[in-house]
Each structure stands twice: as C-alpha cells, then as structure tokens.
Amino acid sequence: MGFLIKFSKKTQEDIDVFLETTVDFIIDGKLVAFPTNSVYGIGGNPQNLELIQRLYDIKFRDRNKGFLLLISDYEEACKIAEFNEIGKKLASHFWPGQLTLILKKKETNLIPPEVTANQDTIGLRVPENEIILKILNILKSKGQFGGIIGTSANYSGESPSIDGAQVAKTFLGTIDLILDSGKTKSKISTTIVDCSTEKLKFLRIGKITEEEIRDILSSEED
Numbered sequence: 001m002g003f004l005i006k007f008s009k010k011t012q013e014d015i016d017v018f019l020e021t022t023v024d025f026i027i028d029g030k031l032v033a034f035p036t037n038s039v040y041g042i043g044g045n046p047q048n049l050e051l052i053q054r055l056y057d058i059k060f061r062d063r064n065k066g067f068l069l070l071i072s073d074y075e076e077a078c079k080i081a082e083f084n085e086i087g088k089k090l091a092s093h094f095w096p097g098q099l100t101l102i103l104k105k106k107e108t109n110l111i112p113p114e115v116t117a118n119q120d121t122i123g124l125r126v127p128e129n130e131i132i133l134k135i136l137n138i139l140k141s142k143g144q145f146g147g148i149i150g151t152s153a154n155y156s157g158e159s160p161s162i163d164g165a166q167v168a169k170t171f172l173g174t175i176d177l178i179l180d181s182g183k184t185k186s187k188i189s190t191t192i193v194d195c196s197t198e199k200l201k202f203l204r205i206g207k208i209t210e211e212e213i214r215d216i217l218s219s220e221e222d
Contacts, residue, residue: 042171
C-alpha cells in the first residue's frame with residue numbers, strides 16, 4: 001500500500017517537506033505519481049533497472065516502447081542527448097513547457113537502454129509545473145541526475161489521468177507515493193516532436209500546435 005499526499009490547504013512549508021520526502025523516495029528507487037500541467041505522470045529514477053521493470057509491469061506496457069524523461073533543465077538534457085539546431089531552437093523557446101523532444105541519445109550514456117527500449121533516441125521535456133520541476137531541481141542539487149521517468153499515470157491503452165483522485169483509484173495499491181494537487185491545468189497530453197534528424201516529425205499534437213512550432217522555426221531562420 002502506497003502513501004497519498006494531498007496538497008490542498010497545505011502550507012508552503014508542509015509542501016516543501018513533502019517534496020524533500022518525494023526526492024528521497026526517488027533516490028531510494030521508489031515509484032512516484034505526480035502532477036504536471038498536462039496530465040499526471042508516474043515514474044522514478046531512470047538509472048534503476050528494478051524500477052524500470054516494475055514500471056513496465058504495473059502499466060502493462062509493451063517492452064518495445066520506451067519511456068519519456070522529465071528533466072530539470074537544458075544542461076541536464078545535454079548530458080544524455082544530442083541537440084541539433086532544430087532541437088536547440090525548440091528547447092530554447094518551449095522549455096519549460098508542454099513540448100517533448102525526441103533526440104539522439106549520446107553514445108556513452110548514463111541512462112540504461114531499457115528506458116528507451118534499446119532505441120538510439122530519447123524523449124525529453126523540461127516541465128513547467130512547479131511541483132515536479134522543484135523535485136527535479138532538488139535531485140540535481142543533491143548531486144543526483146536531474147531527471148526522472150515521466151510516463152502517463154494510466155494503464156497502457158487507457159486515457160491519461162488528469163486528477164490525483166483518479167491516479168489514487170488506479171495505482172494507490174501498487175506504487176509507493178502519489179502526490180495529489182487536484183486537477184491538471186491543461187488536461188491535454190504534451191506535443192511530441194521528433195527532431196533527432198534534420199527532418200522534423202510531429203508524433204503527437206497537444207497544447208502546443210504544429211503551427212506554433214513552425215512559426216518559431218521560420219521566424220528564427222529570417
């Protein structure tokens with residue numbers, strides 16, 4: 001049985017304690033569910049092989065499908081991924097935010113191949129949600145890698161969860177900690193763009209539209 005922490009009516013001091021506890025859980029290899037501004041996520045330490053296998057099992061996820069990572073900042077992203085000019089421009093404009101970039105993995109990598117299903121690309125995003133971003137920054141400040149697996153908090157093939165109560169109903173008995181901050185802001189999954197080559201590919205359109213992305217790229221070319 002996991003722990004459920006509801007942030008409603010909590011003081012900032014209490015919230016800060018909960019976030020430190022969450023970081024300790026992540027470092028210890030625990031599975032944690034958390035809010036983002038799009039949908040709720042579930043994940044943990046991307047360097048922990050036991051946790052990775054546990055997450056595949058809990059979500060009933062095909063092991064040929066890798067996981068996306070949430071990262072504290074561009075600096076951490078550069079430790080594990082190669083950015084071409086398109087990737088740099090999109091990260092500069094849309095991070096933190098609701099854009100996930102698929103990038104080439106660095107050949108020598110601290111992220112095990114099981115996270116990306118042995119593919120040579122990796123999906124990364126710097127989230128704008130204050131709760132998860134603060135968790136990522138605390139991890140980095142403690143000398144840990146400032147990133148966690150950030151897959152949607154639902155069984156594979158089902159709709160993403162947009163509120164903490166929904167996550168608790170599904171996962172409270174199977175994961176270690178759930179952070180419940182109510183309903184998410186946008187209630188829409190992030191946009192995913194593959195910029196691992198010079199030819200941009202739109203894999204999923206969410207809050208950020210294809211037009212917005214193309215406008216940014218064309219304006220910076222002028």
